[in-house]
Amino acid sequence: MYQDKIIVNYESKPAYSILLKKDFTGLKEALLNLGLQNRRFLVITDSNVEKIYLKECMDLIGPISRGIYSFTFEAGENSKNLETVKLVYNKLIAKKFDRNDIILALGGGVTGDLAGFVASTYLRGIDFIQIPTTLLAMADSSIGGKTGVDFMAYKNMIGAFHQPKLVYMNLSSLKTLPKREFNAGISEIIKHGLIKDADFYKWLQDNITNIQSLDYETLKQMVYRSCMIKKKVVEEDPKEKGDRALLNFGHTIGHAIEKLMDFQLLHGECVAVGMICAAYISNKRGFISNDELECIYKIIEAFNLPTSIKDLSSEEIYHVTRLDKKMESDKIKFIYLESIGRAIIDTSVSKDEMIEAINYVQN
Numbered sequence: 001m002y003q004d005k006i007i008v009n010y011e012s013k014p015a016y017s018i019l020l021k022k023d024f025t026g027l028k029e030a031l032l033n034l035g036l037q038n039r040r041f042l043v044i045t046d047s048n049v050e051k052i053y054l055k056e057c058m059d060l061i062g063p064i065s066r067g068i069y070s071f072t073f074e075a076g077e078n079s080k081n082l083e084t085v086k087l088v089y090n091k092l093i094a095k096k097f098d099r100n101d102i103i104l105a106l107g108g109g110v111t112g113d114l115a116g117f118v119a120s121t122y123l124r125g126i127d128f129i130q131i132p133t134t135l136l137a138m139a140d141s142s143i144g145g146k147t148g149v150d151f152m153a154y155k156n157m158i159g160a161f162h163q164p165k166l167v168y169m170n171l172s173s174l175k176t177l178p179k180r181e182f183n184a185g186i187s188e189i190i191k192h193g194l195i196k197d198a199d200f201y202k203w204l205q206d207n208i209t210n211i212q213s214l215d216y217e218t219l220k221q222m223v224y225r226s227c228m229i230k231k232k233v234v235e236e237d238p239k240e241k242g243d244r245a246l247l248n249f250g251h252t253i254g255h256a257i258e259k260l261m262d263f264q265l266l267h268g269e270c271v272a273v274g275m276i277c278a279a280y281i282s283n284k285r286g287f288i289s290n291d292e293l294e295c296i297y298k299i300i301e302a303f304n305l306p307t308s309i310k311d312l313s314s315e316e317i318y319h320v321t322r323l324d325k326k327m328e329s330d331k332i333k334f335i336y337l338e339s340i341g342r343a344i345i346d347t348s349v350s351k352d353e354m355i356e357a358i359n360y361v362q363n
């Protein structure tokens with residue numbers, strides 16, 4: 001049931017595969033299967049991932065390439081900006097990269113978003129491949145072609161939709177991921193369950209111990225199911241004209257916290273707090289019960305994700321949510337739960353409701 005391969009369609013045609021593997025060795029064959037030999041590659045990675053996985057990947061791909069280069073940036077959200085993009089453009093120009101050449105994003109969501117954005121804009125678009133090494137990138141960000149960078153600390157303000165040619169994940173690379181980063185990835189996975197799949201959400205609740213001990217089959221099942229949820233959403237609405245916005249559950253308030261905390265908290269951590277606020281609104285509107293709200297709180301707590309935010313005022317968080325992208329005719333497109341496993345987009349959530357929800361995570 002949980003195979004090694006998921007095919008993602010774009011405009012009803014097969015567009016790229018997601019390969020879930022135990023090591024990096026299949027990467028070479030996957031590139032050959034796509035006819036990508038004798039190309040030049042730029043591997044974009046960050047300063048942590050470089051030390052662990054860059055050489056292995058370069059050694060694997062080098063022999064089938066016409067030249068392989070790398071670009072490393074300082075790890076962290078503070079590098080996801082146009083300054084880093086400019087440095088990569090300089091490298092591509094210096095190496096005379098042309099439209100046949102390929103960018104490989106080796107790392108987490110920051111690397112994937114940044115490298116994907118470079119690939120979408122350099123020479124009006126060149127091919128790119130996602131090699132996600134964080135749980136968040138495997139289960140969420142490497143899929144669906146949302147690429148971009150932050151601008152003046154506003155999240156993902158500059159970006160483009162650009163689909164990868166391949167997503168290749170080595171699930172064993174999660175063994176070196178710091179626990180805090182692992183848990184941040186769980187946050188987006190819980191989100192997928194809450195918005196689309198109550199059974200999966202229940203499965204997560206029942207498998208906390210196996211997930212935390214990195215049991216391989218459990219991880220594979222979890223990532224597979226999370227990818228399937230995201231795949232279905234992005235296939236139906238690749239450019240976020242409608243229901244793709246459901247993937248923003250927890251992000252309206254989450255992104256505001258991320259910005260106001262100057263990226264001291266991780267994306268997945270801010271989404272966790274944002275999901276509690278959104279679930280609180282669902283509860284107040286009578287859609288989910290007190291027990292269901294408490295369960296959401298508990299699963300977030302079980303993965304050591306933050307459940308409260310202390311240093312920011314509700315007013316300032318609310319103010320920043322209004323500067324995010326998810327506005328429609330001056331109204332916030334808010335995502336909350338109609339039930340566990342079903343989310344809706346609603347522009348009627350008032351300032352008072354949001355402030356009350358933010359106050360709830362400040363106690």
Ligand SMILES: NC(=O)c1ccc[n+]([C@@H]2O[C@H](COP(=O)([O-])OP(=O)(O)OC[C@H]3O[C@@H](n4cnc5c(N)ncnc54)[C@H](O)[C@@H]3O)[C@@H](O)[C@H]2O)c1
Nearest residue numbers: 048049075108109110111133134136141146173176177267
């Ligand atoms: N495009 C999308 O659809 C989408 C979806 C969700 C999140 N995002 C974006 O993704 C970003 C967050 O991604 P992230 O959580 O992966 O952060 P990240 O890319 O910063 O990676 C987290 C940390 O883990 C390190 N790391 C990565 N892989 C490792 C490994 N295997 N072993 C040891 N260390 C490793 C990195 O160096 C970094 O320090 C945010 O910018 C968020 O906005 C995008």
Ligand SMILES: O=C(O)C(=O)C[C@@H](O)[C@H](O)[C@H](O)COP(=O)(O)O
Nearest residue numbers: 140144146155156188244247248251
């Ligand atoms: O793929 C999507 O669509 C998502 O919204 C996934 C989110 O987890 C992710 O954080 C995304 O980058 C948010 O996009 P944004 O357009 O709200 O900045």
Ligand SMILES: [Zn+2]
Nearest residue numbers: 188251267271
């Ligand atoms: Zn997210």
